[in-house]
Amino acid sequence: MTLDKKDALPLYKQLTDLIRSDIEVGKFKKGQKIPTEVELSKLYNVSRITVRNALEELAKENLLIRKQGKGTFVNTEKLSRGISGSISFSDMCRESGCKPGAKVIKCVIEDANDKDTEVLQLEPNSKIIVIERIRYADGVPVAFEISRLPERFTFLLDEDLNDTSMFSILAEKYGIVFTNPRKEIELTYSTYEMSRYLSLSLSHPLLLITGLSYDKEGIPTHRSMQFIVADKFKFVV
Incomplete structure (x- = not known):
């Protein structure tokens, strides 16, 4: 397919269809970086605005991922995650052929709220x-991800929980394994x-996946809340 400036279909739509087709037939592989806006602009003799609009359309369709400072890449397949079981996020990524990562935003001691006290069977205060x-x-x-x-x-x-699995640290360093997780799933919206x-x-x-896991004595031990970008995952029952 070539771009036709006389066609009633806008140029960015034509370019969107062309790149989408190239992805579907494997010209651009999953995870591959595609040409830059400047390169595409020269290749198809269109403005960078036209290219940018086409790439934004494909990003909305989740076919492309635009990484600031790195370029635009063909999206990989959605991560596959089982509803049951206690597989860690890191293991799930590796099983899906992805490199897992984590960035700690908060790691503190707080007063337990009413829900913590009830669910984790804690003493008052x-x-x-x-x-x-x-x-x-x-x-x-x-x-x-929030763990309580x-x-x-x-x-x-005292542990470095950046780019690592908390479950692995607990199991390998402290011999602690969570069991019998209970999970609830609901739709929510990003704040x-x-x-x-x-x-x-x-x-x-x-x-939003809300979970509760138990220690080997059957005591509720880990409250978790995971806010997951829905179009990045598929769930296996």
Whole structure:
């Protein structure tokens, strides 16, 4: 397909269709960086605005990912995640062929709220450990994760939880494994804060997975909330 300036279809739409076709037939592979705006502009003899509009259309379709300072890449397949079980985010990424990442936003001791006290079966006026992290797949932010644990997990405050699996640290270093996770899934929308963390527009649809896991004695130990960019995941039942 070539661009026809006499066609009633806008040039950016023609270019959108052309690049989409190239992705579908494998000319541009999953994860591959495509030519720059300048290169595409010269290749198809159109303005950079036309190219930019086409790329933005394809990004909205989740076919392309635009990484600031790095370029534009063909999106990889959605991450596959089982609804049941306690597989870590890091293991899920590796099974999907992606490199996992994490950035700690918050790691503190706080007063337990009413829900913490009820769900984790804590004494009144207890403290808890709160860990908030942005989770990445191949450098792209795909989830915002909150972990809330009893005060006996204070040792986690001394661990570097950036770009690592908290579950692996707990299992390998401390012999702690969570079991029998219970999960609830609901639709929610990104707040201003989460939109900034996940590079989304305000009120972008998210899947909220609320989980509760137990220690080997069957005591509720780990409250988790994961705000997941819905169009980056597929779930397996």
